[in-house]
Amino acid sequence: MKDRDATILDAAARLFLRYGVKRTSMHDIAQExxxxxQTLYNAYSNKDAVLCALIRxxxxxxxxxxxxxxxxxxxxxxxxxxxxxxxxxxxxxxxMESPNSADLVDGxxxxxxxxxxxxxxxxxxxxxxxxxxxxxxxxxxxLSVEQLADFVQRMTKAAKSTASDRAHLLDLLQTxxxxxxxxxxx
Numbered sequence: 001m002k003d004r005d006a007t008i009l010d011a012a013a014r015l016f017l018r019y020g021v022k023r024t025s026m027h028d029i030a031q032e033x034x035x036x037x038q039t040l041y042n043a044y045s046n047k048d049a050v051l052c053a054l055i056r057x058x059x060x061x062x063x064x065x066x067x068x069x070x071x072x073x074x075x076x077x078x079x080x081x082x083x084x085x086x087x088x089x090x091x092x093x094x095x096m097e098s099p100n101s102a103d104l105v106d107g108x109x110x111x112x113x114x115x116x117x118x119x120x121x122x123x124x125x126x127x128x129x130x131x132x133x134x135x136x137x138x139x140x141x142x143l144s145v146e147q148l149a150d151f152v153q154r155m156t157k158a159a160k161s162t163a164s165d166r167a168h169l170l171d172l173l174q175t176x177x178x179x180x181x182x183x184x185x186x
Contacts, residue, residue, distance in 0.1 A: 008033045008043055009057055012050045017098040021051060052115045059119035062086040066126065077181055079130050080152075084173045087123055088156045092169055124153040134184035141183045152180055 011033035015024040026047055030040040044050045069082045128149035131138060135145050143151075155176050163169035 004035070004039070005043060005053070008035070008040060008050065009054050012054055016051070016054070017094070020098075021047070026050075048111045051112045055112055055115040055119065059115075059122065062090070062119075063122055063126070070130075076130065076134070076184060077177060080177045080180060081173075083123065083127065083130070084156060084177070088160045088173060089166075089169065092160050092163070092166065096166070120153055120157065123156075124149050127152050131180075131184060137184050143183060148180065148183060152176060 008029065012024070012029050015028055015032055019028075024047070026040055027037060029047075029050060030037045033040065044053065066083055066086050069086075070079060073079050073082060128145050131145045131149055138145055138148055156173065159169055159172040159176065163172055
């Protein structure tokens with residue numbers, strides 16, 4: 001990522017977290033980034049493009065951190081915890097830091113939702129890769145690796161959205177991890 005893009009996305013992230021997506025303008029982003037509006041528009045055609053780039057950058061960073069952590073983690077339980085931490089817990093914590101978390105979530109639209117879906121597809125594929133060595137046990141429990149990976153990914157997303165607080169989120173993810181481990185071992 002170019003330095004200019006990193007500066008713009010960092011500024012946008014601060015503003016989106018502080019004011020929400022809807023109440024942040026391209027002018028606000030340019031001002032926060034310390035660049036002209038023309039420079040901002042040369043990089044991103046509109047706020048949707050900034051939001052999509054921000055989602056993509058966050059997803060790529062989380063994915064890279066997971067891959068790095070997996071290099072030293074062989075245990076499936078620890079691998080799942082790593083994925084949960086980078087995908088679900090960190091996003092939950094970030095949203096809870098924002099005084100306008102509801103507005104931030106509401107600011108996502110169909111354009112940015114496609115970017116979010118692509119990030120979840122990437123996580124689902126990563127989970128399937130982690131579960132692949134347990135294919136026989138998973139099949140013996142009536143599921144395919146792909147079905148279990150899809151279920152785990154969707155449940156992490158649901159847990160983030162429905163948890164009453166951080167402790168509840170951690171409980172939900174612990175339950176999901178234990179259930180996944182049971183299905184991966186006969």
